[in-house]
Amino acid sequence: MHAVMGIVNVTPDSFSDGGAFLDPRAAVAHGYRLVAEGATILDIGGESTRPGAQPVDEQTELRRVLPVLEELAQTGAQLSIDTSKASVARAAIDRGATLLNDVTGLRRSPEMAALAAEHGCELCIMHSIGDPRTMQDDPRYDDVVDDVRAFLEERLAFAVEQGVPQERVLLDPGIGFGKTVDHNLELLRRLDEIVAIGCRVLIGTSRKSFLGRIAGRDVLDRLGGTIATNVLALERGASVFRVHDVAPVVDALAVAAATLAGRWRPTTT
Numbered sequence: 001m002h003a004v005m006g007i008v009n010v011t012p013d014s015f016s017d018g019g020a021f022l023d024p025r026a027a028v029a030h031g032y033r034l035v036a037e038g039a040t041i042l043d044i045g046g047e048s049t050r051p052g053a054q055p056v057d058e059q060t061e062l063r064r065v066l067p068v069l070e071e072l073a074q075t076g077a078q079l080s081i082d083t084s085k086a087s088v089a090r091a092a093i094d095r096g097a098t099l100l101n102d103v104t105g106l107r108r109s110p111e112m113a114a115l116a117a118e119h120g121c122e123l124c125i126m127h128s129i130g131d132p133r134t135m136q137d138d139p140r141y142d143d144v145v146d147d148v149r150a151f152l153e154e155r156l157a158f159a160v161e162q163g164v165p166q167e168r169v170l171l172d173p174g175i176g177f178g179k180t181v182d183h184n185l186e187l188l189r190r191l192d193e194i195v196a197i198g199c200r201v202l203i204g205t206s207r208k209s210f211l212g213r214i215a216g217r218d219v220l221d222r223l224g225g226t227i228a229t230n231v232l233a234l235e236r237g238a239s240v241f242r243v244h245d246v247a248p249v250v251d252a253l254a255v256a257a258a259t260l261a262g263r264w265r266p267t268t269t
């Protein structure tokens with residue numbers, strides 16, 4: 001079974017929708033819309049991680065995300081908190097978050113793993129290098145897939161040692177985080193090697209710049225590339241798809257999944 005995770009960026013500076021949902025009422029309305037469109041997980045973030053983004057202090061991040069989490073708990077969707085700060089994750093858990101999404105792969109706040117274990121939360125461990133200010137400065141790997149896989153295996157072992165059951169861990173190769181266009185493509189082409197680690201895999205390609213570079217499209221015109229990469233990731237075994245444009249991706253994945261299975265049964269009468 002696959003799941004679509006809708007993105008709620010409560011930020012002024014996110015790369016594709018910065019400022020659109022900084023007002024908590026706009027963010028909440030957006031979250032409701034994404035659930036109506038078929039998202040079963042909402043990923044709420046108060047700090048942009050786009051290349052070159054400036055860090056945000058804890059109080060600002062809390063002020064942005066907590067009221068939005070509280071309201072979106074009513075949607076019935078699973079709430080994910082997109083943060084690298086354990087203190088923000090802890091407060092989010094109190095407001096109903098059950099998935100901790102850490103783009104630093106527990107490098108910034110290793111205590112995030114013990115926190116997930118203590119509260120029975122799921123944990124998404126993503127690969128990245130450096131931090132958002134520097135990550136796109138000439139990233140290099142011996143073999144990008146082998147290197148990302150080794151990082152994720154080591155971080156998974158750490159999380160399990162801290163008490164998080166492997167079934168509650170999601171692994172993410174971190175598309176666009178310290179990666180060239182070719183690195184992103186190689187990770188997507190060989191995504192089955194990340195799936196082979198044995199955890200569910202989350203993939204986030206939505207509107208990212210490599211799609212724009214390949215197709216020659218501006219940031220709000222990258223839905224075609226987003227769908228192509230998500231469908232191919234599904235075929236290679238990914239389970240969770242983090243996207244801005246929920247409705248078309250839900251449709252694309254439903255048709256792709258039915259095609260891969262060679263059968264379809266209606267869920268409603």
Ligand code: HH2
Nearest residue numbers: 009014015048049050101126172175204
């Ligand atoms: N990508 C972004 C943010 N969080 N989390 C995971 N697990 N995987 C991703 O690929 C990922 C992520 C960047 O996208 P967005 O949230 O739209 O932009 P910004 O970081 O500028 O807010």
